[in-house]
Amino acid sequence: MAIKTVAVLGAGTIGASWAALFLASGRHVTLFDPAPDGEELARAAILRAAEALQALGWSKAGDLAALRFTRDPAEAVREADWIQENAPERLDVKHALYRQIEPAMAADALIASSTSGFKVSELQAGLSDASRLLIAHPFNPPHLIPLVELVANGRTAADAISRAEVFYAELGKVTVTLRKEATGHIANRLQAALWREAIHLAAEGVASVEDIDKAVAYGPGLRWAALGPTSLFHLGGGAGGIENFCAHIGGPMESWWRDLGAPTLTPEIVALLAAGMEEAKGNATDADLAHRRDALILNYLRAQRELDASDEA
Ligand SMILES: NC(=O)c1ccc[n+]([C@@H]2O[C@H](COP(=O)([O-])OP(=O)(O)OC[C@H]3O[C@@H](n4cnc5c(N)ncnc54)[C@H](O)[C@@H]3O)[C@@H](O)[C@H]2O)c1
Numbered sequence: 001m002a003i004k005t006v007a008v009l010g011a012g013t014i015g016a017s018w019a020a021l022f023l024a025s026g027r028h029v030t031l032f033d034p035a036p037d038g039e040e041l042a043r044a045a046i047l048r049a050a051e052a053l054q055a056l057g058w059s060k061a062g063d064l065a066a067l068r069f070t071r072d073p074a075e076a077v078r079e080a081d082w083i084q085e086n087a088p089e090r091l092d093v094k095h096a097l098y099r100q101i102e103p104a105m106a107a108d109a110l111i112a113s114s115t116s117g118f119k120v121s122e123l124q125a126g127l128s129d130a131s132r133l134l135i136a137h138p139f140n141p142p143h144l145i146p147l148v149e150l151v152a153n154g155r156t157a158a159d160a161i162s163r164a165e166v167f168y169a170e171l172g173k174v175t176v177t178l179r180k181e182a183t184g185h186i187a188n189r190l191q192a193a194l195w196r197e198a199i200h201l202a203a204e205g206v207a208s209v210e211d212i213d214k215a216v217a218y219g220p221g222l223r224w225a226a227l228g229p230t231s232l233f234h235l236g237g238g239a240g241g242i243e244n245f246c247a248h249i250g251g252p253m254e255s256w257w258r259d260l261g262a263p264t265l266t267p268e269i270v271a272l273l274a275a276g277m278e279e280a281k282g283n284a285t286d287a288d289l290a291h292r293r294d295a296l297i298l299n300y301l302r303a304q305r306e307l308d309a310s311d312e313a
Contacts, residue, residue, distance in 0.1 A: 007080035015086035016045035024058035095126030112136035200261025209276025
């Protein structure tokens with residue numbers, strides 16, 4: 001285990017979840033968060049994540065002995081081999097944090113930012129040595145969802161991506177690497193494209209918010225969890241694969257593309273979505289929805305792991 005100590009900067013939704021996974025994997029974690037109740041909230045979130053992490057086979061899940069909390073970001077990074085930055089999604093906040101930590105970083109430590117939308121070059125502008133930063137964007141919650149999107153550029157240290165690939169693979173993550181930077185990386189752009197059309201369908205009165213969500217969760221969403229859209233359409237093309245699929249379905253597909261909507265989040269549309277969610281939830285609480293999401297994802301991950309193990313055997 002080359003990376004033994006991780007500094008986690010910002011212990012909100014994403015930082016606390018990362019910290020739970022790093023601890024569960026047997027690493028030391030130094031946590032920094034400036035909020036007065038930052039430590040308390042982070043500890044509670046780490047403990048909440050423990051059950052799922054135990055179920056995924058991380059025997060140290062919930063053991064807080066290797067966790068240290070500090071109110072000084074420079075102190076947090078001094079001993080760290082890896083720095084996972086999860087500060088709020090504001091460039092001025094992230095840059096100010098980098099200025100505080102850069103002088104204290106160990107010689108070969110790297111900053112991996114969890115940013116959902118900023119480009120590497122935008123983040124690097126806050127450092128005097130741009131080689132020390134890459135993006136490692138997780139999906140919420142990072143202790144559960146395997147995907148980590150890696151982004152570096154010509155100024156990032158040459159071995160940053162390979163070091164990140166090894167580190168996140170040790171944590172059970174699946175990494176993808178962008179060949180060039182793009183706002184929102186890969187997966188958030190795809191989510192944005194799908195959600196835009198979901199909103200358009202609701203706003204046009206084609207179906208209820210509930211039915212649009214069901215159409216994803218009980219249909220293509222199940223397939224997408226197994227294979228990506230191009231692989232699925234390749235299978236859909238039969239023996240002729242994706243070329244056959246494009247020859248036969250490509251024309252209609254292009255006509256659907258031309259018909260897709262481009263809504264904006266006006267107050268009326270936000271109100272429509274909120275009312276649609278209330279209707280969809282019925283008597284269920286948000287906690288019920290979150291439980292259903294996490295329990296089903298956990299079972300899916302277990303099934304995936306069993307299948308991978310039997311394929312290797
Ligand atoms: N929430 C998501 O679904 C999601 C998913 C992937 C990535 N991200 C990214 O992760 C990062 C954190 O997002 P979040 O959802 O955890 O936000 P959050 O608001 O839940 O947490 C942010 C934390 O940062 C702390 N903070 C405030 N100022 C700080 C500073 N100067 N230095 C360090 N910490 C500071 C806050 O006290 C808070 O605990 C963002 O860059 C976001 O884009 C979020």
